[in-house]
Amino acid sequence: MAVPKRKTSKQRSATRYAQWKLKSPAVVECPQCHKPKLSHRVCGACGYYDKNRSVEVKQEEKK
C-alpha cells in the first residue's frame, strides 16, 4: 500500500483549503419567458430547453 512519505504540514493544508470557495450558480435569462433559470437546465417556469424542445410543466400543485 502506498504511504505518504511526509506529514502534510499545517501550512500546506491551510493553503489547499484556502482555494475552496463557493461559486454562485450560472443563472441565465430564459429565451422563452425571460425569467431567470439555471444554465443547461430546463426552465422551471415554461418548461422549454431549446427553441423547439420542451417538457411539460405541472400547472397545479397538490393541495
Ligand SMILES: [Zn+2]
Ligand atoms: Zn422559460
